[in-house]
Amino acid sequence: TNAVLVIGLDTVxxxxxxxxxxxWTREGTVGWYHKRGLVPFSEYIPAGWNRIAVRGQSQYSPGKGSQLIRAHDLVLGGFICQEVxxxxxxxxxxxxGAxxxxxxxxxxxxxxxxxxxxHAxxxxxxxVETGRYVVRAMKTGISAVIDPQGRELVRSRSSEPAILAALITPRSEQTPYVRFGEWVVWLFALLACGTFLFSPPPLIFVFE
Structure with a gap:
């Protein structure tokens, strides 16, 4: 089988x-993604706040870079929980390259x-921003497979066990957002504001 199994774990x-x-694939471990956007006071204690730490509390370190997972002909880009x-x-x-x-x-x-x-x-x-299929498997929450147009092809009920299946295709093209970043969003926002501010006033007809 050419299946790829992905599981969330605590690692060192x-x-x-x-x-x-x-x-994992049948050949063994093929890659991993360490969470980058850690939640302060939940996944780590910020510097200077160690006195309020609870014994046994998680103290994760952030991953570095995109840490792409290459399996067969797939290049998987990971993100975890609120990194969405x-x-x-x-x-x-x-x-x-994901x-x-x-x-x-x-x-x-x-x-x-x-x-x-x-989060869903x-x-x-x-x-939509990236033009990629998103495969979302949650321990609790809403699992789904989402297409590049933002449509949920399949979806679980919230926090209920489910097996989801959908046909997806790896994609390599890059959207304007991926190429140019946040300024594309601001440009469209400015254009929308300009259209509103400088559009001619509506014509009002009064009939007596």
Whole structure:
């Protein structure tokens, strides 16, 4: 089989703890992605705040760079949990060559169920921005496969076990956002504001 198995694990590399996606094929381990956008006071204690740390609390180190996973003819770009809210990370992965984006996590650590939906919505935005399929497998939350137009091809119910299947295709083209970054967003925002400010006033007809 040419299957690729990806699992979220705590790992240790060179004495540093990481929150990690690890990928296997039948040949063995083919790559991993260490989470980059760590949550302060949850996944690490910022410098100067060590006095409030709880014994046994996670103290992860961030990964460096896009850490693409190459398996068969796929180039996988990973992101974990709330990194779905950080478009710069997925943009970097795609610029470096990711042909599919994969993500996992645990939305159960957040108190309100609306957070799971917000993260699922953000995953759709990441798909559109990068022009990539997003495969999202959550321990708790909403799992889905999202196409480059932001449509959910399949979707689980929130926090319920599910097996999802969808046909996806690796993609190599780059969207304007991937090529040029945030200034594209600001340019469109300025154009929209300019259209509103400088458009002629509406004609008002009064009939007596």
């Amino acid at each position: 590399e060179q004495g540093h703890d990481h929150n990690t996606l690890v990928a 809210l950080l478009p710069a990370l997925t943009r970097e992965s795609v610029r470096d 042909t599919i984006l994969i993500t996992g996590g645990n939305d159960g650590v957040f108190a309100h169920p609306a957070v799971a939906q917000a 919505d953000a995953a759709q935005l990441r798909a």
